[in-house]
Amino acid sequence: xxxxxxxxxxxxxxxxxxxxxxxxxxxxxxxxxxxxxxxxxxxxxxxxxxxxxxxxxxxxxxxxxxxxxxxxxxxxxxxxxxxxxxxxxxxxxxxxxxxxxxxxxxxxxx
Amino acid sequence: xxxxxxxxxxxxxxxxxxxxxxxxxxxxxxxxxxxxxxxxxxxxxxxxxxxxxxxxxxxxxxxxxxxxxxxxxxxxxxxxxxxxxxxxxxxxxxxxxxxxxxxxxxxxxxxxxxxxxx
Numbered sequence: 001x002x003x004x005x006x007x008x009x010x011x012x013x014x015x016x017x018x019x020x021x022x023x024x025x026x027x028x029x030x031x032x033x034x035x036x037x038x039x040x041x042x043x044x045x046x047x048x049x050x051x052x053x054x055x056x057x058x059x060x061x062x063x064x065x066x067x068x069x070x071x072x073x074x075x076x077x078x079x080x081x082x083x084x085x086x087x088x089x090x091x092x093x094x095x096x097x098x099x100x101x102x103x104x105x106x107x108x109x110x
Numbered sequence: 111x112x113x114x115x116x117x118x119x120x121x122x123x124x125x126x127x128x129x130x131x132x133x134x135x136x137x138x139x140x141x142x143x144x145x146x147x148x149x150x151x152x153x154x155x156x157x158x159x160x161x162x163x164x165x166x167x168x169x170x171x172x173x174x175x176x177x178x179x180x181x182x183x184x185x186x187x188x189x190x191x192x193x194x195x196x197x198x199x200x201x202x203x204x205x206x207x208x209x210x211x212x213x214x215x216x217x218x219x220x221x222x223x224x225x226x227x228x
Contacts, residue, residue, distance in 0.1 A: 048213065098159060099210075104155075
């Protein structure tokens, strides 16, 4: 199956901008989605179809994509953004489009 | 607002079958073109998609689990279920049920920890 690769950890100063990236062959064919997960909680969808925000997600979260790389940008990071972030997309390597997730990026807001 | 809730034993013995049920509220499992997924997460790891079922009962499984997994749906109860056979300690994880729009997974249950131990 395909893989999605993320940097294990990223840090950002409070109020600054941070970009979290996700690389994988499946991103050439399918959009990336991004999930935020805080300790002891289920993941929450923060970006879908590369650059769309679900209702209720602050507009400081944005997404983009180019080739085999997708990015999640947080503009003006807040303390509550300290969390794990996972990308995912459909997986094209099998006979049916399955789901693949990245290993996650732990974002620390300093 | 759609809500999903997992239920089932939190402890399963090795070689036995893990069984979980997901109850969907705030929407019908029969409506729309959604798929209903099971996803698990080992401690400190990214989520792992296990499989999904459509409202009509069509199933698709992660090839790595295909010989051990069964997902079924009970539309009369607005529930879908997971069975994973021949479990080992490696199946210890948090198990989530989720709604799958095909292009993204938009609603997740709160998750339930299943430990495989004698």
